[in-house]
Amino acid sequence: MPQIDDRDQRILTLLQQDCRLSNAELAEAVGMSASALWRRVRSLEEAGIIERYGATVNPARMGLEFEAIVHVHLARHDREGTRAFISAVQGRGEVQECYATTGQSDYHLRVLCRDLEAFNRFLEEFLFRQPAVASAQTNVVLRTIKRNGPVTR
Missing domain, CATH: 1.10.10.10 (Winged helix-like DNA-binding domain superfamily/Winged helix DNA-binding domain)
Known part of the structure; x- marks a missing residue:
C-alpha cells in the first residue's frame, strides 16, 4: 500500500x-x-484507496422524503441466519447503508423510503419477515447535519 x-x-x-x-x-x-x-x-x-467514482443524489428530489436509522436485534447469531439476513438486506434498495456494530444492536440500517407508509411496508413485508430478526428500533431522521464528508487522514 x-x-x-x-x-x-x-x-x-x-x-x-x-x-x-x-x-x-x-x-x-x-x-x-x-x-x-x-x-x-x-x-x-x-491500492484500493480510491474504490469507485460516483454521483451524490439528493433523495428528497427523487421523491424519497422519509429517512430512518433502524437498529436491528437478531434472535440468534448462527452463521446461516446471519448470512441470510445480510444477503436479504443487500438486496433491498431502501437500505442505503448497513453496519454490523458492537453495542445493544447487532446491525444499523440507514433506510430511505417515499413516505411513512412505504417505510411501514418495508418493516412489515420485509424486515420483520426475516427469520433472524428478533426486533428493531427506529429513529426517524429529522434533519441531516453532515453526509458524505471527505475521508482524510
Missing part, C-alpha cells in the same frame, strides 16, 4: 469534492504534470 503524502491527500480531497474534474484540472490544482498526476491517481486506484 502506498504511503499517503500531502499531495495524495489533496488529490483525494479534490476528487471527493468533484470526481468529474478532468485530469488536466486536477493536475493544475495540485501543481503536477498531467502524466504524473494520472500515474498517482492510478496508483491510488490500484
